[in-house]
Amino acid sequence: MEFKARDYRAEEEVYSLPRVSVSSHPLCSSSSSSLTQDHVSIEFFDPLRGLSTEVLEPVEETAVAEKHHVGQPTSHLSSKEWTSFNKLLMQRFPVPKMISVSAFITWIFFPLQLSSKTIKGKKAIGEIPANKQSDELYDSEKSTEKGLKIVSQQEYISRLHELKDEITRSWRSDDRVTSLKLSIKVARLLMDTCVGQFYPTLFVLATDIMDMLGDMVWARIREKAEFADDGTKICNLSDDFEANSICFEAKETCNNWFRKIASIPELLPRIYLELAIFPCWRFLRNDFMGHLTRMVMMIRGIADPLASAYCRFFLIHCAQKLPEHDAGHLVTCISDQKIILRQIVSMKEIKCGNFLGDHKLLISLMEPTIEYTMRCIFKDPNQVADMIVRLELGKSPLELHGNVPWISIILHYLLKELPTEVVCSNALEILHLVDCSSDFSFDQCLNYRMLGLKLWEGIDQLNTVDAVVDEVIQAATKRKILDEYLKILDAYIDIILHYNMDRSLSSILSEIFERLCNEVVTEDELASLQSIVVKLVTHFDDMKYVFDLNYFVDILDVMHGSSRSIVCMHILTNATRNDRIDDPTTVKLLFDVAQSLHDNVDFSYMSDNQQAERLVARFIDKVDHGMELDRHLTFLVECRGAFSSMNDLKEILVHSSNLLAIRALKEKTNNLNFIKSCITFNEVTIPCIPSYTRQFILYLETAEVSLFGGLISHSDGLLDSAVCCLQNVYLVDGLKKSNEDGDGIVSLTRKLCSFMLLVPGNLEQGAMYIPKSILSLLDSQSWITPKQRVRVLCSLLSLSATFAQNELPYHAVHEEVIGNDRLFLGDAMYSQELGSLSTVILNNMIDAIPQEPSQVMRGKLALESCNSIASFLKVDDELSSVCSKLIETAVSCLGGNDKYLKSTINFVNKQSPISAGEERDAGKLSRGFGTKECPEIVKEGLRPTL
Structure with a gap:
C-alpha cells in the first residue's frame, strides 16, 4: 500500500480563486450593476446589509389604520373599550367559591331546589310552584323573607347563562313578554349587594344580558320602521335618522316597550331595563337628552351606594351608544358619587343597604365605576377646558384651585386622566390639592405618586421643578410608614436625576438608609426600594459614579432576596455596556455584586440562572488589568471559587485563561512560567465541567495553546485527557445518547485529527499513539453506528496519508515544535507504522459498511470510502479490486443512475493504473461488475472496471 504524494502549495495556487482589489463592497447598491428584466431595472438586494427604507413599509400598521378609519362609528370603539374594561373588572376582584345571597333573591332566582344552607334564617329553600313562577316578577311582598343563603359561584353563573339562553329562545319564538320578564329577573339580581366581591362579576354578566335585550328591541323596532307586516320595504333608515x-x-311598538318597563315596581330593575333600551328614544323624538337627565335623577333614589354606583356605571355605558350627547350627565354622576363617598367616609359603622363588609371593601368595589367615569369625562381632548370648569377645579386649565379638598379616590383618577400639559402647568396647585385631600378612601401616597408619574411624562414642560421636589420631599418625610415614603420618592427620583438635583438626591439616600437601619423591611418596601435603586443604576453610564453616591453601597447591602438579585443584574448589565472595566475599586465592588447574585440564584432551575450566568460572564470578560497578567489570572482563580455553581462560567474561565496565555505569547514577555500557570489553571478547571463534550473542546483548545508556547509535554497530557473524554462522552450515567449527539462527536474527532498534524509524534509511545487510541476507541464502543465509524475511519486515513507527505500542509508557530515531516523524514519505521495503520483502517472500513442497516446510507458510505481510498492512496490492482466491490455495493443500494455514483466512478477511473488503450470490452469483463448490474454505465461509455 502506497500513499499519494501531494504538493499542498501547488494545489493551493491551482484551486484558489483569483482575487481582485475593489474600493467598495461588491454587493453595495452604488457599485453593483442593476439587473434588467422586461426592461425594468431591479437593483440587487443583499439581505445581510439590512433592509432599505422602501422595503420597511409599515404594512401591519397601515392595515390597522385602514381597519379603524376615522369615519368609523364611535359606538363601535366604545363597545370595544367597554368589553375590555369588563374583562379586567372580572379579574380585579377574586370571587370566593361560595357566595352569600339574600334569601329573597335566591327564591326568585333559582326555581329549582338547591343544596344550600341558611345563614340567618332556618327555612330551607323549597321548589317554587310552577303556577307562581311567572307572577313572582312583580310580587314584591315575597321580599319579606329574612336571612341569607349560600350558593356556589359556579351555580350562580350557570343559572345566569341559563337565563340568557331562555331569553334568546323566547325572543326567537316571538314570546317577547317572557323575554322581558326573565330580563327583569336578571335586573333584580343587581339589588343584592350582599354578594360582596362577586358583585362586579354579577354586574358584567347581568348587563351583558341587558345589552342583548336592548339590541334585540332596537333591531325589532328598526325592522318595523323599515318593513311593513307583509315584508314590503317602507324605507331605509340611515344612521342619523330623525324621529x-x-x-x-x-x-307604537317602541312606546309599548317603555310603558311595560315603566310598570316595573322596583326602582333599580326599572332603571336598568330602560337604560338597556334607552337608544330607542330616537324612534320617538329627536330631543331625548332630557330623559338621560331624568335617569340620572332617578338613580339618586337608590339607597344602596354600591348598587347606585354600578347603576351610574351602566348609564354612562349606555349614553356612549348615543350618536351625540352632552357630557353634563358625567359631571352630575361624579358629583353624586362624591356626595355618597363623603357620607361613607364620615360613617363610623357601615350601614349601606344589604352590603356586608367594611368601608375599604365597599370603596374598592366602587373604584372601577369612578375610574370609568373619569375616563369618559376627559375622553374628548376638545372638552378638557369645559370639564375642568364644570368639575369646579378652576376657571381654566391654566388656573386650577389648589385649596379645595377632594375625595382621595376621585382625585386619584382625576389626576390619572388629566392631560399631562395641564398637570405640568399646575404642578404646585395640584400638589396642594393632594395635600388637603387625605381621607381613607384612597392612600394619599398613591396620589403623590400619580402626580410624580404625570410630571415625568411631561418633564420638558415642567417649570417649577425645585419647588415641587422640595414640597414632595417634605411631604414624604412626614410619612411614618416606610412603604409610603418609598412609593412617593420612587415616582420623583427620575425627575431628580433628570435635573441633576444632587443635593436632593443625597438627602433622599441618607434618609432612606437611616430608615432602613431602624425598621424591618417588608416585601412591598423592598419592591419600592428596588425600583429606586434600579433607576439610579440605569441613569448613569459609568457605575463608578453610582458606587460613589453616599449610602448607595450601604443601601444595597441591606437589600435581600429577589429584589437584591434584580438590582445586581441591573448593575452588571449597566457595567458591562462599556468596552472595559479597569478601575480596581469598581472591579472589586462588581465582583461582590456578582457573587451576591450567584449566592441568591437557585441554579437548579435553568430559567433562573441563564441570565444571571450570562451577566457574570460578561462582567468577567470586560475586566481588564492591563499589563498585569498575573493579577488577571488571580482574578480568574477567585472567580472559579466564587461562582462554583455556574458550570457554563467555568468554560468561559478556561477561554479567558487561554486568551491570557496567547496574549503573553504575542507580547513576547518570555514568561514561560505564567503560560504554565494558565495551563495548570485549565487542567484544574476543565474536569469540573459536567459535559464531556465541552471538556474535549477545552482540552483541545488548551493543547493548542500549549503547543504555541512550546510546551509539548503539556500538550501530550492534554490530548490524552481529550481522548479519555471521547471514551466517556456518550455514556453518562450508563445511558446511551442520541445519534445526533454521536454525529457531533464524529465532528470533534475529525477536529482532533486535524490538530494532530501540529503535534510531534511521541517518541516513547509511538508516533501514531493518538490515532491508534482513536482506532481502539472505535472498536471498544458498541454505541458507535456504522455511519459514524466509517466517517471517523476516513478521517484517520486522511491523517495517515498527510503524515506520509514530505511536507505537512501547516505547522505550529513555535520554533521548538518540530513537525513530523522533519522529525521522522526518511525513517523506515515511521513509514512502516503509517502503512500498517492504514491497512487496519482500510480493513475496518470495509467491514463496517455492510453493517449499516439503511440501504441508501450503506451505498453512500461505500462511495465515501471509495473516494477516500482513491484520494489518499495509489490505486493498484489490489485497491482497484476493493474499489470495484465498494462500487458494486453502491450500485445495489443506490442504482446506476445515482449522480454521486457516476462521479465516483469517473474519479476512480482517473486514478486507476489502467490506461485508455488497455480498456477491455465491457461485455467480456473477467472482474468487476457486468452490464446486468449497471447497464446505464455501459450505455454512457463509462469504464466499469477499475
Whole structure:
C-alpha cells in the first residue's frame, strides 16, 4: 500500500480563486450593476446589509389604520373599550367559591331546589310552584323573607347563562313578554349587594344580558320602521335618522316597550331595563337628552351606594351608544358619587343597604365605576377646558384651585386622566390639592405618586421643578410608614436625576438608609426600594459614579432576596455596556455584586440562572488589568471559587485563561512560567465541567495553546485527557445518547485529527499513539453506528496519508515544535507504522459498511470510502479490486443512475493504473461488475472496471 504524494502549495495556487482589489463592497447598491428584466431595472438586494427604507413599509400598521378609519362609528370603539374594561373588572376582584345571597333573591332566582344552607334564617329553600313562577316578577311582598343563603359561584353563573339562553329562545319564538320578564329577573339580581366581591362579576354578566335585550328591541323596532307586516320595504333608515321618519306602528311598538318597563315596581330593575333600551328614544323624538337627565335623577333614589354606583356605571355605558350627547350627565354622576363617598367616609359603622363588609371593601368595589367615569369625562381632548370648569377645579386649565379638598379616590383618577400639559402647568396647585385631600378612601401616597408619574411624562414642560421636589420631599418625610415614603420618592427620583438635583438626591439616600437601619423591611418596601435603586443604576453610564453616591453601597447591602438579585443584574448589565472595566475599586465592588447574585440564584432551575450566568460572564470578560497578567489570572482563580455553581462560567474561565496565555505569547514577555500557570489553571478547571463534550473542546483548545508556547509535554497530557473524554462522552450515567449527539462527536474527532498534524509524534509511545487510541476507541464502543465509524475511519486515513507527505500542509508557530515531516523524514519505521495503520483502517472500513442497516446510507458510505481510498492512496490492482466491490455495493443500494455514483466512478477511473488503450470490452469483463448490474454505465461509455 502506497500513499499519494501531494504538493499542498501547488494545489493551493491551482484551486484558489483569483482575487481582485475593489474600493467598495461588491454587493453595495452604488457599485453593483442593476439587473434588467422586461426592461425594468431591479437593483440587487443583499439581505445581510439590512433592509432599505422602501422595503420597511409599515404594512401591519397601515392595515390597522385602514381597519379603524376615522369615519368609523364611535359606538363601535366604545363597545370595544367597554368589553375590555369588563374583562379586567372580572379579574380585579377574586370571587370566593361560595357566595352569600339574600334569601329573597335566591327564591326568585333559582326555581329549582338547591343544596344550600341558611345563614340567618332556618327555612330551607323549597321548589317554587310552577303556577307562581311567572307572577313572582312583580310580587314584591315575597321580599319579606329574612336571612341569607349560600350558593356556589359556579351555580350562580350557570343559572345566569341559563337565563340568557331562555331569553334568546323566547325572543326567537316571538314570546317577547317572557323575554322581558326573565330580563327583569336578571335586573333584580343587581339589588343584592350582599354578594360582596362577586358583585362586579354579577354586574358584567347581568348587563351583558341587558345589552342583548336592548339590541334585540332596537333591531325589532328598526325592522318595523323599515318593513311593513307583509315584508314590503317602507324605507331605509340611515344612521342619523330623525324621529319624524319613523312610521306610526314602529313608534307604537317602541312606546309599548317603555310603558311595560315603566310598570316595573322596583326602582333599580326599572332603571336598568330602560337604560338597556334607552337608544330607542330616537324612534320617538329627536330631543331625548332630557330623559338621560331624568335617569340620572332617578338613580339618586337608590339607597344602596354600591348598587347606585354600578347603576351610574351602566348609564354612562349606555349614553356612549348615543350618536351625540352632552357630557353634563358625567359631571352630575361624579358629583353624586362624591356626595355618597363623603357620607361613607364620615360613617363610623357601615350601614349601606344589604352590603356586608367594611368601608375599604365597599370603596374598592366602587373604584372601577369612578375610574370609568373619569375616563369618559376627559375622553374628548376638545372638552378638557369645559370639564375642568364644570368639575369646579378652576376657571381654566391654566388656573386650577389648589385649596379645595377632594375625595382621595376621585382625585386619584382625576389626576390619572388629566392631560399631562395641564398637570405640568399646575404642578404646585395640584400638589396642594393632594395635600388637603387625605381621607381613607384612597392612600394619599398613591396620589403623590400619580402626580410624580404625570410630571415625568411631561418633564420638558415642567417649570417649577425645585419647588415641587422640595414640597414632595417634605411631604414624604412626614410619612411614618416606610412603604409610603418609598412609593412617593420612587415616582420623583427620575425627575431628580433628570435635573441633576444632587443635593436632593443625597438627602433622599441618607434618609432612606437611616430608615432602613431602624425598621424591618417588608416585601412591598423592598419592591419600592428596588425600583429606586434600579433607576439610579440605569441613569448613569459609568457605575463608578453610582458606587460613589453616599449610602448607595450601604443601601444595597441591606437589600435581600429577589429584589437584591434584580438590582445586581441591573448593575452588571449597566457595567458591562462599556468596552472595559479597569478601575480596581469598581472591579472589586462588581465582583461582590456578582457573587451576591450567584449566592441568591437557585441554579437548579435553568430559567433562573441563564441570565444571571450570562451577566457574570460578561462582567468577567470586560475586566481588564492591563499589563498585569498575573493579577488577571488571580482574578480568574477567585472567580472559579466564587461562582462554583455556574458550570457554563467555568468554560468561559478556561477561554479567558487561554486568551491570557496567547496574549503573553504575542507580547513576547518570555514568561514561560505564567503560560504554565494558565495551563495548570485549565487542567484544574476543565474536569469540573459536567459535559464531556465541552471538556474535549477545552482540552483541545488548551493543547493548542500549549503547543504555541512550546510546551509539548503539556500538550501530550492534554490530548490524552481529550481522548479519555471521547471514551466517556456518550455514556453518562450508563445511558446511551442520541445519534445526533454521536454525529457531533464524529465532528470533534475529525477536529482532533486535524490538530494532530501540529503535534510531534511521541517518541516513547509511538508516533501514531493518538490515532491508534482513536482506532481502539472505535472498536471498544458498541454505541458507535456504522455511519459514524466509517466517517471517523476516513478521517484517520486522511491523517495517515498527510503524515506520509514530505511536507505537512501547516505547522505550529513555535520554533521548538518540530513537525513530523522533519522529525521522522526518511525513517523506515515511521513509514512502516503509517502503512500498517492504514491497512487496519482500510480493513475496518470495509467491514463496517455492510453493517449499516439503511440501504441508501450503506451505498453512500461505500462511495465515501471509495473516494477516500482513491484520494489518499495509489490505486493498484489490489485497491482497484476493493474499489470495484465498494462500487458494486453502491450500485445495489443506490442504482446506476445515482449522480454521486457516476462521479465516483469517473474519479476512480482517473486514478486507476489502467490506461485508455488497455480498456477491455465491457461485455467480456473477467472482474468487476457486468452490464446486468449497471447497464446505464455501459450505455454512457463509462469504464466499469477499475
